[in-house]
Amino acid sequence: MTAAVEVHGLNVRYGRTPALDDVTVTLEHGKIYGLLGRNGAGKTSLLSSMAGFLRPSSGRVLVGGEPVFENPRAMGRVCLVRSTADAIDRHFEVKDVLSFAAELRQGWDAAYAASLLELFEVPHAYVRALSRGQLSALGVVVGLASRAPVTIFDEAHLGMDAAARGVFHDEVLRDFMENPRTIVLSTHLIEEAATLFEEIVLLDRGRLLLREQTEAVLERGTAVTGQADKVDRYVAGVAAESPGLSVLGEKRLGPTKSTTVYGELSAGHRERAAAEGLDLGPIPLQDLFVHLTAGEPK
Amino acid sequence: MFDNRSPIYRQIADQIKADVLNGTLNADEQVMSTNQYAAYYRINPATAAKAFQQLVDEGVLYKKRGIGMFVSPTARDELRAQHRERFFADVVDPMVAQAQAIGIPISDVLGHIVKASEQGSDA
Numbered sequence: 001m002t003a004a005v006e007v008h009g010l011n012v013r014y015g016r017t018p019a020l021d022d023v024t025v026t027l028e029h030g031k032i033y034g035l036l037g038r039n040g041a042g043k044t045s046l047l048s049s050m051a052g053f054l055r056p057s058s059g060r061v062l063v064g065g066e067p068v069f070e071n072p073r074a075m076g077r078v079c080l081v082r083s084t085a086d087a088i089d090r091h092f093e094v095k096d097v098l099s100f101a102a103e104l105r106q107g108w109d110a111a112y113a114a115s116l117l118e119l120f121e122v123p124h125a126y127v128r129a130l131s132r133g134q135l136s137a138l139g140v141v142v143g144l145a146s147r148a149p150v151t152i153f154d155e156a157h158l159g160m161d162a163a164a165r166g167v168f169h170d171e172v173l174r175d176f177m178e179n180p181r182t183i184v185l186s187t188h189l190i191e192e193a194a195t196l197f198e199e200i201v202l203l204d205r206g207r208l209l210l211r212e213q214t215e216a217v218l219e220r221g222t223a224v225t226g227q228a229d230k231v232d233r234y235v236a237g238v239a240a241e242s243p244g245l246s247v248l249g250e251k252r253l254g255p256t257k258s259t260t261v262y263g264e265l266s267a268g269h270r271e272r273a274a275a276e277g278l279d280l281g282p283i284p285l286q287d288l289f290v291h292l293t294a295g296e297p298k
Numbered sequence: 299m300f301d302n303r304s305p306i307y308r309q310i311a312d313q314i315k316a317d318v319l320n321g322t323l324n325a326d327e328q329v330m331s332t333n334q335y336a337a338y339y340r341i342n343p344a345t346a347a348k349a350f351q352q353l354v355d356e357g358v359l360y361k362k363r364g365i366g367m368f369v370s371p372t373a374r375d376e377l378r379a380q381h382r383e384r385f386f387a388d389v390v391d392p393m394v395a396q397a398q399a400i401g402i403p404i405s406d407v408l409g410h411i412v413k414a415s416e417q418g419s420d421a
Binding site: 031174197214218 | 304305306307333336337339340341342343344345348
C-alpha cells in the first residue's frame with residue numbers, strides 16, 4: 001500500500017532564503033501526526049507543499065503515490081486548514097463556504113458540517129462578521145467535514161478559547177476513530193495536543209529532526225534530580241557508558257540539581273539512580289521540544 | 299487526568315489492574331474498548347491499544363476476536379500474588395523510612411497499624 005504522503009529530498013527556497021533543506025518524510029494512513037517546530041522552522045512550507053500549494057524548489061512530494069503540485073486529483077485528497085483562513089473569502093456567507101467545500105470535497109459530510117457549526121456556535125453570517133475564534137472554528141469545520149484522506153490543521157485553533165480547543169481536539173479524535181485517515185496537527189500549544197499524536201514530526205531550521213512515535217520520544221527524556229554532586233557523578237557515569245545519551249540542560253536550586261538527559265537508560269542505570277537516592281522523572285513533551293530545538297546545532 | 303510520572307499507556311494499564319484488584323472489574327467481564335478509552339481520556343487510540351496489549355501480554359486481559367477485551371479469570375489472584383510479593387518493598391519500607399526521617403518511633407507506627415486493622419476487621 002502506498003503511503004498517504006511521501007516527501008523526498010524536499011527543498012523550498014523563497015528567493016535566496018531556504019525554508020526547507022532536504023526534507024524526507026513519510027506519513028502513513030490512519031495516523032494522527034503532530035508537526036512541531038519553532039517559528040520559522042518550515043512547518044507551513046512543508047504543509048503547503050503537501051497540499052500542492054507550493055512548487056518545490058527541488059525534491060518530490062507525493063500524495064497517494066502521485067506528485068501533488070498542480071495535480072487536481074492528488075490535491076483533492078488533501079485538505080489544509082490554515083490559521084490565516086486565507087482560503088476563505090471574507091465576502092462569502094458561512095453557508096457559501098460550506099457549499100464551496102461540498103463541491104470541492106468528494107467525501108464531504110454536510111450533516112456533520114451542520115452539527116459541527118452548532119457545536120462550535122458559529123453563527124450563520126457573513127464571514128467578515130465572524131470573530132477570530134469563530135473564523136478558526138469555521139476552518140476546523142471545513143477540515144473535519146471534508147473527510148479528506150489527508151487532513152491538515154496548521155495552527156487551526158488560533159484565537160479559539162480553551163473550551164473551543166477542547167471541542168476541536170475531541171472532534172478530531174472522534175472523527176478520526178470513525179473515519180480513519182491521516183491527520184496532521186501543527187501547533188505551538190504542545191501540551192494541549194500531545195496526547196493526540198501517535199507520531200511526532202519535528203522540524204528545526206528547515207531540517208527534519210525526527211519522525212517518531214510520541215511515546216518513544218517521551219521515554220527518552222529523563223530529568224535526573226537530587227544532590228548536585230551526586231547528579232553530576234551519575235550523569236557523567238551514565239554518559240560514559242551510553243554514547244547515544246546527551247545532556248539537554250541543567251537547573252540548580254541551592255544544593256539540588258536537575259539535569260535533563262536524552263537517550264535510553266538501561267535497567268542497571270535506573271537501579272543505580274535509586275541506590276544513589278536520585279529521582280528519575282519524565283519530561284513533558286513541550287520541555288523536550290524546547291531543549292531539542294534550542295540554540296545552534298552542535 | 300494523568301500524573302506525568304509514567305507513560306500514559308502504563309497509567310491506563312495500572313488503572314485497569316487496580317479495577318481488577320478491587321473488584322470493579324470481574325472475571326470474564328468485558329472492558330471498555332480502546333476507542334472508548336481514547337475518547338474518555340482524549341488520547342490517541344494507539345496509546346490506549348498499547349495499554350491493552352501490555353495487559354494481554356501480562357495475562358490480565360484476553361481478547362475475543364471481533365468482540366473485545368475481557369478480564370482473565372485468574373487475573374485477580376495473580377495480581378494479588380504480585381502485590382503481596384512487592385508489598386513490603388513498595389509500601390512498608392518507604393513508610394518506615396519516612397517515619398524515621400520525621401522522628402516517629404516505630405512502636406507508634408506498629409500501635410497505629412494494630413489499631414487500624416482492628417477497626418478494619420470490625421467494619
